[in-house]
Amino acid sequence: MEYGEIAREIYVDASPEVVFDVVSSPQHLARWWPDAARFEPAPGAIGEITFGDPGAGGKAVPFTVVDAVPPRTFSFRWAHPADRPATERNSLLVTFDLRPSGAGTVLAFRETGFREQGWEAAVLEQQYREHVTGWDHFLPRLAPYAVTLQVRP
Template sequence: MEFGTIEREVYIEASPEIVFDVVSSPEHLKQWWPDDASYDPTPGSAGEIVFGERDAGGTVVAFTVVDARPPRTFAFRWTHPADQVAAAGNSLLVTFDLTPSGGGTLLKMTESGFREMGWEVALLEQQYREHATGWDFYLPRLAPYAAKLEARP
């Protein structure tokens, strides 16, 4: 099995503009993925996302916006040490590519950079599997949330 890139596609019954907001805005992101998010959705902005309660053992993860081209592409690096600038080799790159499709949007999510992290094989496999399982859990939550926003008057 190749542990280099995770790819998922999801059809969402919402416009690319709404889906872009849902994958790029901290307020929307925390409705389907992390429990909290703090960053400016512009390239170069550094912040963090939090899984669980920050003050009760939650996991705080560094987050840096790499690309933001509404309504087509949003990309960020994450998992890098908070005291380092995100780059290939110290972080994973997640890209959301949005394509109009029918009356909605086809979202393609790609997470890459696992092999560049320099992890031992066992850790590489563990991290890859954890991230694949995570995306399989969280991405399906995105579609109904975005569709609900689309349905608002």
């Protein structure tokens, strides 16, 4: 099995503008993925996403916006050490590419950078599998949430 990339494609019955907001705005992101998010959706912005309550075993994860091109692309690096800038050697890159399709949007998701971390084989496999499980849980929540925001004529 190759542990270099996780890729998914989903159809969302909402416009690219709505889907872009859902993947790039902290308040929308927190409705389908982390419990909380704090960042500006602009290239170079640094923030964090939080899973659970950090005071009770939850975790705050560093988050750096790489690219934001409404309504086409949003990407970020995450899971890097909080005291260091995100690079391809210390973080994972998530990219959401959006393209119109009929009345909705096809969202192409990619997470890369696993091999670049320099992890030993067992850690690489464990991290990759954990992320696959996580994205398989969270990504299906995105489309139904986006539909609730879509204004129909």
